[in-house]
Amino acid sequence: EKNDLALIGLAVMGQNLALNIARHGYALAVYNRTSSKTHDLLARKSPNDKIFPAFDLTELVGSLIKPRKILLMVKAGQPVDEFLLQLYPLLEAGDVIIDGGNSHFLDTERREQEAENRGFYYLGTGISGGEEGALQGPSIMPGGHQAGYELIQEILLKAAAQTEDGPCCVYLGPGGAGHFVKMVHNGIEYALMELIAEAYDIMRTLFKMDPPAIAEVFKQWNQRENLNSFLLEISIKVLHYRDPETGFYLIDLIDDRAEQKGTGKWTSQIALDFGVPIPTINQAVVARVLSARKANRLKLSAKIRSKASLSFSHQETQQSLIALADGLYLANLMAFNEGMHMLFVASQEKGWNLPLADIARIWKGGCILRTRLLNRIQLAFQDPNLEMLIESPEFIPDLQKKLSSLCQVAKIGVENHLPLPSFQGALASLEAWSSSSLPTNLIQAQRDFFGAHTYRRIDREGIFHTQWEDK
Numbered sequence: 271e272k273n274d275l276a277l278i279g280l281a282v283m284g285q286n287l288a289l290n291i292a293r294h295g296y297a298l299a300v301y302n303r304t305s306s307k308t309h310d311l312l313a314r315k316s317p318n319d320k321i322f323p324a325f326d327l328t329e330l331v332g333s334l335i336k337p338r339k340i341l342l343m344v345k346a347g348q349p350v351d352e353f354l355l356q357l358y359p360l361l362e363a364g365d366v367i368i369d370g371g372n373s374h375f376l377d378t379e380r381r382e383q384e385a386e387n388r389g390f391y392y393l394g395t396g397i398s399g400g401e402e403g404a405l406q407g408p409s410i411m412p413g414g415h416q417a418g419y420e421l422i423q424e425i426l427l428k429a430a431a432q433t434e435d436g437p438c439c440v441y442l443g444p445g446g447a448g449h450f451v452k453m454v455h456n457g458i459e460y461a462l463m464e465l466i467a468e469a470y471d472i473m474r475t476l477f478k479m480d481p482p483a484i485a486e487v488f489k490q491w492n493q494r495e496n497l498n499s500f501l502l503e504i505s506i507k508v509l510h511y512r513d514p515e516t517g518f519y520l521i522d523l524i525d526d527r528a529e530q531k532g533t534g535k536w537t538s539q540i541a542l543d544f545g546v547p548i549p550t551i552n553q554a555v556v557a558r559v560l561s562a563r564k565a566n567r568l569k570l571s572a573k574i575r576s577k578a579s580l581s582f583s584h585q586e587t588q589q590s591l592i593a594l595a596d597g598l599y600l601a602n603l604m605a606f607n608e609g610m611h612m613l614f615v616a617s618q619e620k621g622w623n624l625p626l627a628d629i630a631r632i633w634k635g636g637c638i639l640r641t642r643l644l645n646r647i648q649l650a651f652q653d654p655n656l657e658m659l660i661e662s663p664e665f666i667p668d669l670q671k672k673l674s675s676l677c678q679v680a681k682i683g684v685e686n687h688l689p690l691p692s693f694q695g696a697l698a699s700l701e702a703w704s705s706s707s708l709p710t711n712l713i714q715a716q717r718d719f720f721g722a723h724t725y726r727r728i729d730r731e732g733i734f735h736t737q738w739e740d741k
């Protein structure tokens with residue numbers, strides 16, 4: 271009994287996390303269904319890393335200091351349940367299981383119940399940062415029983431990305447809180463990626479800029495407090511990359527059918543369950559889904575697409591780029607607004623008491639969302655009553671000043687037959703949020719007409735129903 275922790279699941283994320291944890295001096299037992307990956311990890315470890323390969327679960331569990339800590343880094347879904355069923359008979363009350371995968375928070379809540387009924391702690395824990403983050407320090411979003419978290423806290427705090435504001439890991443709340451926050455993180459990520467892609471589309475398709483010229487614009491944006499982001503940084507590198515075989519920019523050779531693993535989709539589905547509108551994120555999810563149906567796009571593009579793109583003078587391009595930067599900032603802000611609003615509402619309904627400012631803080635390092643804008647988001651949520659970012663005095667002046675830029679971006683798309691779904695979603699929702707009256711009075715009248723669903727009036731108290739026509 272000598273190992274501090276067990277890690278199950280040695281795909282790249284699991285391997286890198288193992289190396290990360292070992293680098294901090296912990297002794298780690300590892301297991302993978304397919305033993306070749308265990309050998310891969312052993313080949314990668316440095317001589318000082320205390321990584322012990324186990325080739326069955328009994329050996330793995332038997333090698334651990336009690337209370338035992340077991341980190342699962344396996345594919346979300348059935349594999350997690352399979353491992354849990356195998357592990358339960360090997361564990362003792364007080365042992366801690368951490369699911370570090372992208373599990374659905376409802377699965378996590380069910381598993382937590384099952385594990386706690388058996389006397390174990392179960393921590394559904396989101397981990398973001400991709401392969402590099404797992405190795406160098408990811409953003410870690412743990413949820414579950416706080417006493418269980420405290421048993422593993424030291425390891426997680428050390429493994430996490432370190433910023434000047436501390437490690438990117440904080441206890442988020444009971445039940446599925448950790449995986450819920452990670453899911454919303456991924457939803458925001460979908461939107462930020464889509465918005466960058468739409469900005470790229472404007473430059474590539476309408477302004478006819480080549481990839482390095484677009485990269486140059488991204489580079490300038492990346493120096494701005496409100497626009498800087500990891501996703502812009504990697505996009506710059508992507509746009510500069512030449513295919514070694516053909517010499518073309520690789521981006522121009524990549525098929526446009528986007529794939530997804532489902533966490534963005536869950537964000538959209540669950541946002542509707544909580545009654546939170548997240549159109550910027552939804553549009554990003556839909557954009558991927560639609561892109562994948564390429565055969566339909568090819569058929570239709572030959573039939574109805576009117577490619578009447580205007581041409582842009584140098585001066586028009588320069589002016590549009592200024593609007594595009596501000597529009598992108600506002601649209602990014604809308605994506606964060608949607609995600610944080612979802613967290614606010616879910617936190618209230620589930621009684622999680624999510625620390626929104628701290629969530630912004632732990633997203634500042636290690637994870638895919640990292641951007642300096644999160645400093646201001648963190649600041650805005652110092653107000654514990656803040657429901658939505660766009661209601662914060664931190665952002666109201668920018669929203670007033672830059673709304674016209676977001677409109678201008680949308681207009682460029684409309685006038686040139688360029689679909690900009692996430693920009694349009696961000697704009698439409700910002701306009702709706704700032705409308706004291708909406709046309710939903712007519713919806714209410716229609717509902718009352720065909721279903722006697724009743725309506726309220728603005729000039730009188732009460733619930734009304736009208737016999738709209740003579741029978």
Ligand code: 2AM
Pocket residue numbers: 278279280281284302303304307343344345348349352
């Ligand atoms: P593998 O290397 O044996 O495929 C990510 O896919 C990780 O989850 C990998 O470590 C993978 O193990 C593991 N995994 C996926 N499906 C699994 C299953 N049904 N049973 C056990 N491990 C699984």
